Amino acid sequence: MGGGPAIAGVAHDGFLQYVDPNRKWYSNRRLLILNAWIFLLLITSSTNGYDGSLMNSFESLPLWQSYFGKPQGGKLGLLNAIQNIGALAAYPFAPYLSDGLGRRLTVWIGAVIMLAGVAVQGAATHLNMFYAARFVIGFGLTFATNAAPLLVTEIAYPTHRPQLTALYNSLWYSGNIVASWTCFGTEFIKNNWSWRIPSILQGLPSVFQFFLILLGPExxxxxxxxxxxxxxxxxxxxxxxxxxxxxxxxxxxxxxxxxxxxxxxxxTSNVGWSALWSTPGNRRRMTIIIAMAFFSQWSGNGLVSYYLNQVFKTIGITNTTIQLLITAILAIWNLFWAGLASFLVERVGRRILFLTSGLGMLLFFTLQTICSAQYALHQNSAAAHAVIAFIFLFYASYDLAFTPLIVSYTIEILPYTLRAKGFNIFNFSISVSIIFNQYVNPIALGKLGWKYYIVYCCWLAFECVFLFFFIVETKGLSLEETAALFDGxxxxxxxxxxxxxxxxxxxxxxxxxxxxxxxxxxxx
Incomplete structure (x- = not known):
């Protein structure tokens, strides 16, 4: 299952022989307009990234903690998981809207629902209200995140498609950056607007989509x-x-x-859910897609994404300002590496990026584990600083593939008739893996401390083996040609x-x- 077979009956240069090399996006008015519409879709991922950083930052804000009674244990786990529980509730409906009503309208419906959730979140007066708001945000986000990347990859200019689709998930960090730096700034507001302002700003991408998305191309x-x-x-x-x-x-x-x-x-005479497993090619697709979904959340990154403040505590960093500052800088670092990798997908290829990413994560997470143990056992301050450095290097490795490629690779290996349903399974798998992480990680960290990291070291070794045997190269192929790779x-x-x-x-x-x-x- 190495680098992938050549396509029988399809010229390997495919559409490239018909592309005018002198037609550049930055000098062509209609391509500029098309990419502007695509950017409106890309910011859907920013909303998702904003949410991931928001809860991490709130856990470091004393005013938010005191207002909601310093939630711990199960309450804290539910606060992080409820958004994904809302997402799970919408998964049975999302592909039918994407395939039935169209990609644009489904994104718009998701934006409307998310705006309602953001309004409730910003006005929350008790914990149950905050729970409800996050559930609604997750419910609406499912519709938008199911349809938006499909529309990106299906309207993009052929030579721009791989980079733009990879950029979709990379912009998760743009939302992450806005949330991190907003919370860093509002920390100095000594009233409840320190957390209400970041809550309300989460709806900004949805506002633009509400007014503009239906004017764009289908x-x-x-x-x-x-x-x-x-x-x-x-x-x-x-x-x-x-x-x-x-x-x-x-x-x-x-x-x-x-x-x-x-x-x-x-x-595929029956394009219902059973078609996803009805042929050897589809079963292989779904094995890769589900595995990548779980790998994207079970590679040790879940510890940093949702419980970074608890990781800080294991290495003695308890100052709120320093915690928020490191979180904000890490978001910029991640966006840089994910954005760079997005523009390398056609130059380097998917397979090399995945393998480099997996091996890099295994190396740096192992070193992070060793240094965390050194601090826990010997109170070595140099080891604590090294942990921070290895977190940054781990994420640089993660961002080479598991930020830009998991969405684009999933979409491009699926044929059109199964694309919305298959991508929905991918998102569903991510939500299940996140919910598991959000309940297990805080409990395991509390009981095992640095020893819990060893579990992820073993899992990362398994990931590398899987990637080597299953990832097929798709560089230089159209959507139809790529999807056909799996069908013989x-x-x-x-x-x-x-x-x-x-x-x-x-x-x-x-x-x-x-x-x-x-x-x-x-x-x-």
Whole structure:
């Protein structure tokens, strides 16, 4: 299962032969507009990241602690887990909205629900009200996070798709940064606005989506699946070729989308939930997807994401200002490495990034464990400082793959008809793993201290072995070509031949009308 097989019947350069190398996003008005719409979708991840840092910061704010009665143990675990419990409640519905109502409308519905939750959270007067608000935020976030990355990957210009889809999850840290630095600043407000202001600001991305998202483009793949082929072709042409519906790249994309969706329907007569496990290719997809979801939360990062203040206590850092400052700096560090990795996915490849990430995490988490033990056993202050350094290096390794790639890789290996449901399983698995972490980590840290880290060292070693045998390289392939990798030679040959035949017929008609521009002239 090494670097992945070549695609039978599909040219490995695929769509690249039709891309105009002189068409740059920064010098083309329509590509600039398209990427602006995509940015509006990318900030969905910022909302999610904001929430992750918000609770970490609140646990370090004395006024929040005193206002809600200094929640500990089960109450603290539920405060962190309730958002994911809300997310779990929405999972049965999210893919049906994404596939039935469309990607745009599903994002908008999620934004509306999240704004309601944020309003309640900012106005909370007791702990149960705060619980309810976080449940509602999680419920709405599921709809938005199910549809937004699908729409990003389905409307992006072909050569921009891998980087932009990888950037989606990387922007989790942009929300993390805003929450961390907001809480660092509001710590000096000596009333309840020190936590109400950060609570209210969580809704800012949803405000922009509420007013703007329905004005943006819908997924051409969704439009084709609903029989709206004229609208799909017009959307592709408008953004990918300045409105030219006879452009060679647009015709390639359009006919490949049609062929891919038709093949999915033929191969998968039942596209219900059982189809996710009905074939060897789909079972392999789901094994990878579920494993990556759990790896993304069970690699030791969950300790830092939700219980960093307790990690600080194990190494003697108890000052609130210092805790908040380290959290805020770590968020910037993470965004840098995740953003860098997002732009390397097509240069370096997914497989190398995953393997480098896994080995780096194993190395630095092991060193973090050793230094934590040194401080706990010998009160060595140098070891405590080393723990902080190794946390930063661990996260640099984590961010090479498990921030940018887990969403983009999941989406690109799924065929269109299973994409929303498969991605929903991925998000569901993440929520289950997070809920487990949020209940187990504080209890285990309290009872075992640094010894609990050894469990994650062993698990990280297993992750490296899994990644080596299961991750398939997908560099340089379109969505349809990538999804076909898992379905065997017959399926990949079928999509290649179907696409070629349809494209050949369409281009023959163009040549007869004199409107066809050969690919070599596009490259000139």
């Amino acid at each position: 997924s051409p793949r969704w439009l084709v699946s609903k029989g709206k082929e004229t609208q799909a072709l017009r959307t592709l042409a408008h953004y990918h070729s300045d409105g030219d519906e006879t452009d060679a790249l647009v015709l390639y994309e359009f006919n490949e989308i049609k062929a891919g969706i038709e093949l999915d329907r033929t191969v 030679d017959d399926a990949t040959r079928a999509i290649g031949n179907a696409t070629h035949e349809i494209r050949h017929d369409d281009l023959h008609d163009e040549k007869a009308s004199g409107s066809y521009t050969p690919p070599n002239e596009l490259k000139a």
